[in-house]
Amino acid sequence: MTQGRFQPSRRGLIGGLASTGGLLLSGCSGDPPTYGNILRMGDNLTYRAHRLLLSRSALAHEYDRSQVTSMPAIGTVDPMRTNSELYNAQGAKAYAAIRHDDYADWRLSVEGSVERPATFSLADLGRMKRRTQITKHMCEEGWSAIAEWTGTPLRTVLQAVGVRPSARFVQFYAYDGSADGIDMIDALHPQTILAYGMNGRALPLGHGAPLRLRVERQIGYKSVKFLRKIVVTDRFDDLGDLGPLKAGWAWYTGI
Numbered sequence: 001m002t003q004g005r006f007q008p009s010r011r012g013l014i015g016g017l018a019s020t021g022g023l024l025l026s027g028c029s030g031d032p033p034t035y036g037n038i039l040r041m042g043d044n045l046t047y048r049a050h051r052l053l054l055s056r057s058a059l060a061h062e063y064d065r066s067q068v069t070s071m072p073a074i075g076t077v078d079p080m081r082t083n084s085e086l087y088n089a090q091g092a093k094a095y096a097a098i099r100h101d102d103y104a105d106w107r108l109s110v111e112g113s114v115e116r117p118a119t120f121s122l123a124d125l126g127r128m129k130r131r132t133q134i135t136k137h138m139c140e141e142g143w144s145a146i147a148e149w150t151g152t153p154l155r156t157v158l159q160a161v162g163v164r165p166s167a168r169f170v171q172f173y174a175y176d177g178s179a180d181g182i183d184m185i186d187a188l189h190p191q192t193i194l195a196y197g198m199n200g201r202a203l204p205l206g207h208g209a210p211l212r213l214r215v216e217r218q219i220g221y222k223s224v225k226f227l228r229k230i231v232v233t234d235r236f237d238d239l240g241d242l243g244p245l246k247a248g249w250a251w252y253t254g255i
């Protein structure tokens with residue numbers, strides 16, 4: 001695959017589908033993530049209970065267009081803003097470099113435990129399978145909002161790069177220097193999308209332009225904004241200082 005261009009090959013897609021099938025079969029076996037911290041045992045219990053009791057592909061409720069509400073932009077609303085809590089100088093510089101011309105030079109890198117690491121432009125993603133969903137965003141701070149999201153199913157992107165059968169987690173890195181991860185069950189869920197559109201328009205800056213994650217069956221902070229890189233991993237990694245745990249938030253927040 002050439003830099004910035006996604007050229008699906010028949011062999012590639014078959015390889016991707018085959019390995020994803022393997023993942024689906026092996027998805028929930030093995031241990032749930034452990035945080036090496038006794039205080040985190042509650043998270044572990046939530047994770048186990050959810051994964052045991054809930055259907056892996058149960059859909060989050062989807063709403064009518066008439067139910068769309070206003071939605072505040074929360075957390076980082078511009079990776080270049082120095083007064084932002086998560087300000088990261090290196091990320092801000094990188095973001096400044098891709099912001100012009102509607103993010104024409106932006107590329108999403110997808111790497112790690114995959115057969116064919118690749119980069120995707122917005123145009124590449126736009127040519128792939130598309131999903132639009134109207135869902136309720138639930139923030140850990142107590143507010144919620146309904147919005148329409150359009151993007152590429154993460155599953156489609158993972159199939160394109162051919163996830164290895166050993167892969168268990170997918171990590172997302174943002175321009176504001178934050179990062180977070182989900183397991184393969186959420187990664188392959190049909191409503192887990194890489195959104196470039198919101199309420200019928202290009203994703204606005206404050207909501208994570210040019211691309212954000214939507215993971216509808218977890219709390220709001222798991223929907224990482226300002227995506228720059230996705231890394232597929234075989235092992236659980238809470239991402240240390242980059243992840244949610246540093247601020248005391250759980251890794252798994254199923255709803």
Ligand SMILES: Nc1nc2c(c(=O)[nH]1)N[C@H]1C(S)=C(S)[C@@H](COP(=O)(O)O)O[C@H]1N2
Pocket residue numbers: 071072073074075076086138139140174175176178206207208220221222223224225226
């Ligand atoms: N990169 C990044 N992603 C992020 C955040 C952030 O600060 N930086 N905030 C999270 C939180 S706490 C919430 S509630 C949602 C807010 O999304 P919104 O700004 O579109 O309302 O984004 C999540 N994703």
Ligand SMILES: [Mo]
Pocket residue numbers: 074138139140141220221
């Ligand atoms: Mo949030």
